[in-house]
Amino acid sequence: MDSLIQIIFRSIEMGGIYSLAAFGITLIFRSSNMTNFAQGSMAMFNAYISYILMKSLGFSTPLAALFGVIISLVIGGVNYLTIIKKAENASSVAKQIITMGLIILLTGLAPIIFGTDPVYFPTILPNKTFTVLGSAITYNGLFNIGVSVILVTVLFLLLKYTRFGLGIRMTASDKETAMLMGVRTDMVTLFAWAIAGAFGLISAIMIAPMSGVQPNMMNTIQIAALISCVLGGLNKFWGPIVAAYIFAIGRNVLLLYVSSTWGEQILYVLIILIINLRPQGLFGRKEIKKV
Amino acid sequence: MKIKPKIKKILSHPFADFVYIAIFLLLILLLSYVKVFKSSTLIIFYFVIMYTIISIGLNVLLGYSGLISLGTAGFVGLGAYMTGLLMETLKLSYITTLFLSMIIPVVLGIILGLVTLRMDGIFLAIATLGIAEIFRKTFEEFINFTGGFSGLRISRKITIFYAVPLDRYSKYLLAVFILLLIMMLIYNLVNSKIGRAFLTMKISEPAARAMGINIFKYRLYAFALSTALASLGGFLYMTFLEYNSPEPWNLNMSLTILTIVVIGGLKSLRGTFFGALIIYGIPELILKKIPVIGQKAGVAYTFSGLLIIIILLFYPKGVVNIPSSIREIIKKIKAKRNNHENQLDQQN
Numbered sequence: 291m292d293s294l295i296q297i298i299f300r301s302i303e304m305g306g307i308y309s310l311a312a313f314g315i316t317l318i319f320r321s322s323n324m325t326n327f328a329q330g331s332m333a334m335f336n337a338y339i340s341y342i343l344m345k346s347l348g349f350s351t352p353l354a355a356l357f358g359v360i361i362s363l364v365i366g367g368v369n370y371l372t373i374i375k376k377a378e379n380a381s382s383v384a385k386q387i388i389t390m391g392l393i394i395l396l397t398g399l400a401p402i403i404f405g406t407d408p409v410y411f412p413t414i415l416p417n418k419t420f421t422v423l424g425s426a427i428t429y430n431g432l433f434n435i436g437v438s439v440i441l442v443t444v445l446f447l448l449l450k451y452t453r454f455g456l457g458i459r460m461t462a463s464d465k466e467t468a469m470l471m472g473v474r475t476d477m478v479t480l481f482a483w484a485i486a487g488a489f490g491l492i493s494a495i496m497i498a499p500m501s502g503v504q505p506n507m508m509n510t511i512q513i514a515a516l517i518s519c520v521l522g523g524l525n526k527f528w529g530p531i532v533a534a535y536i537f538a539i540g541r542n543v544l545l546l547y548v549s550s551t552w553g554e555q556i557l558y559v560l561i562i563l564i565i566n567l568r569p570q571g572l573f574g575r576k577e578i579k580k581v
Numbered sequence: 582m583k584i585k586p587k588i589k590k591i592l593s594h595p596f597a598d599f600v601y602i603a604i605f606l607l608l609i610l611l612l613s614y615v616k617v618f619k620s621s622t623l624i625i626f627y628f629v630i631m632y633t634i635i636s637i638g639l640n641v642l643l644g645y646s647g648l649i650s651l652g653t654a655g656f657v658g659l660g661a662y663m664t665g666l667l668m669e670t671l672k673l674s675y676i677t678t679l680f681l682s683m684i685i686p687v688v689l690g691i692i693l694g695l696v697t698l699r700m701d702g703i704f705l706a707i708a709t710l711g712i713a714e715i716f717r718k719t720f721e722e723f724i725n726f727t728g729g730f731s732g733l734r735i736s737r738k739i740t741i742f743y744a745v746p747l748d749r750y751s752k753y754l755l756a757v758f759i760l761l762l763i764m765m766l767i768y769n770l771v772n773s774k775i776g777r778a779f780l781t782m783k784i785s786e787p788a789a790r791a792m793g794i795n796i797f798k799y800r801l802y803a804f805a806l807s808t809a810l811a812s813l814g815g816f817l818y819m820t821f822l823e824y825n826s827p828e829p830w831n832l833n834m835s836l837t838i839l840t841i842v843v844i845g846g847l848k849s850l851r852g853t854f855f856g857a858l859i860i861y862g863i864p865e866l867i868l869k870k871i872p873v874i875g876q877k878a879g880v881a882y883t884f885s886g887l888l889i890i891i892i893l894l895f896y897p898k899g900v901v902n903i904p905s906s907i908r909e910i911i912k913k914i915k916a917k918r919n920n921h922e923n924q925l926d927q928q929n
Contacts (some may be wrong), residue, residue: 325703376894383649386703387843388893390836395886397833398879406878505879509832513714516707551722558711565708566696 293425297542303431303496305538306438308581310493311508311515312522313442314486316536320462321475321482321526324385328392330512332369335396335492337503338404338496341411351412355495359488366487367480374483375476400505411498434496436490441492442531445485449527458482514538521561523574533572537561598851599764603735604755606630614750624755624821625865630756631817632857634763637843637850638810643839644847645771646803647783648701651837652709656808658830659686660815665733665825666726675741675820676788682816683809690808691801697709713835720827732826737886739820752821759817763810764850770806771848779803840889846899855900860885 312328318326340358343349343444349357373392377385413430420427449455460468461478469475494508512539515530522533537557544553570576591597606626613623635657643647663682667673673681697708720727727733739747747755771778779801781789786796819825837860845856864881892899898906 319703325706373890373894376777380893380897383643383647384893384897386649386706387839388890390839391889391893393834393886394836394840394882395890398882398884398886401878402880402883472688513710513832517711520704520707554718555715558715562696562708562711565704566699569700569704 293423295423296423296427297546299425299427299431299541301539301542303434304466304542306435307493307496307511308514308534308538309353309442309531310438310489310496311511312518312534313445313527314489315515315519316524316527316530317458317482317486317489319519320527321458321479322370322385323419323465324374324382324389324391324515325519326486327386327448327512327516328389328396329486329490329515330494330508331393331396332365332487333362333494334503334505336365336487336491337411337494337498338400340491341409341498341503342404348461351414355414355492358491358495360492362487362491363484366490367484370480370483370488397505407505408502411495411503412510413499414495417499430499431509437492438496441489454478454481514541517558517561520565523568523571525570525574529571530542536572595768596765599761599768600802602764602851602854603757603761606760607754608810610750610753610757619768620749620781622866623749625862627749627753627817627821629755629854629862629864630681630753630760631814631821632838632861633854634760634817634842635811635814636805636838636845636853636857637763637767638814639838640842640845640847640850640853641767641771641779641810642803642807643842644849645776645779645783646800648698648800648803649703649706650709650804650807651706651832651835651839652713652716653807653811654830654832654834655713656686656690656811657815657818657834658720658825658827659716660812661825662720662727662733662815663812664816664819665735668739668819669733669735669737671739675739675747677814678920683812686812686815687805687809691805694801694804694808698797710832713830713832717827720830727827730827732886734825734826735819735823739823746916747820749821756817756821759813763765767806768850775802837885840885844885844888844892844900846901849899851902852899852901859888859900 299485311333314329315326318324318329329360336358339361340354343357344351344354369392373388374385377388380388413428415430415433418429420429449458450542457468457473457475457478458475458481460471461475465475468478490508493511497507497511517533518537521537522529522531524530541554541557544557546553548556564572568574609618609623609626613620618809635653639650639653642650657759660682663685664678667678667681668675693712697705697712700708731760739752741747741751741755745751771779778789779802780792781792781794782796782799789796793909841856841860842853843856845854846852864884866883868880896903896906
């Protein structure tokens, strides 16, 4: 029987993982006005690459993770330049369907390139625990929480206080005006895709010790992140992040204290009802549709 | 003398394409009945028919009304489970099950539509994704009804009109006629007042509103229709395989259906059939027979993933418009040549 502290700890850890993925989706949504449904699949693919680095070059886990981040920055950018930018004139529905095509492509390519056996990915810190008020807590879990909070904070400071952040915020609020003001929106969007790719990979590395590296390892995270984005409202950067923690805590509480079979369904129904009442999301601003 | 225009009239009837497709599918049946084709070919084409019917439903939603749904697989699964339950536990007949297994998901779809269809764009996509997750979880966990991971089986012989037993061939025959009927019905529907309302709504919501179209009502119509066709697909799946488990009804299946619609061509019913033939048929019939790479797990997905990106980037009209595009190109070349000749004449 898990204690309350353990459940809260686990929820916050999962919330951190969801929030990283959700932040990537928000960043792309704000800068390119589209949803990247393939974020999870790209992260899965990059996680495979990090694993190959670890296996074939004998890297330690943190080093493999670091190289994985660099590679996923590059892959995120390349993906934007080769596919998404080419589709600039397509409707936003078409762009989203392209990212769904990417999901299918990557889930198909992964077993061809990397084989079908699920592989074990070790935790970054050794799997040791310490006790707080009688409940065991892993160092790695604490590390994951720390990393996700620090990353999100750093990104927020970047957004708030640097020229680059200003560029992103301008592009997010109005692309054409930003262009007229001399913001290089192309570069900003490229960076957004690269950073989103890296954030995706970090969330994949955090979940990998629990799920193994396999083609559908990111499915639950991707769905959770997308739902947090809608729940929190996509027109504020911090909305989806708070919603990700709410989602994780709500899910665990419902699964443990209400029903282990129906908990998740109840959560989804609740979220759909909330979105129905507040279509702009819990923390979002209402946007006025112009004709 | 008078017969020729008559034949021309029949051939240019909008239903002619659908009849060709049905004749083609019946030819497959005939050839596999006389054992020219293996029975696995028949199964593949049965699934092509099933996918076409489901995708026509999504095409009404995406192509005609501009609404994107990622929950199709959930409703197909629901239709399949409903069929299983009605036939196995309630011992209902084939025809009754056919109607009930569509009506129940449609009622549920309308209820869900009432809460989700106020959203649009990605919000609707993600909400329907949530609905599909609810269904998938329920299929896995609601063991008393669905059998959980061990699945649900129809153990009795499926008969029609209480006596005539159905084998693979007769089920295929029925499916072809259902497809033909659906294509004709949907064609008439999208060319009626409702279909025009769908299109107006897709192109411009404010304009549709200004013309007195109740957006929510028509969205609900489109959603109910696509749910009905999805659950019909589930019915066809269950009556053919007589077994159902939670695994197939995931996001990948919804994405496959979406791919079929996009690749075949939005707003085209025969295009949807070609889409299903390409996305489901080609990997099963051709790719899996290629040595070395054919046996690997993800070949079919890689193929359709690549195809959807390429088509959307370079030819968003869909496969169905390739002949007319080729005709246009030929016309242009001819026109150019004529122009050139005329110029030469003038110079002379």
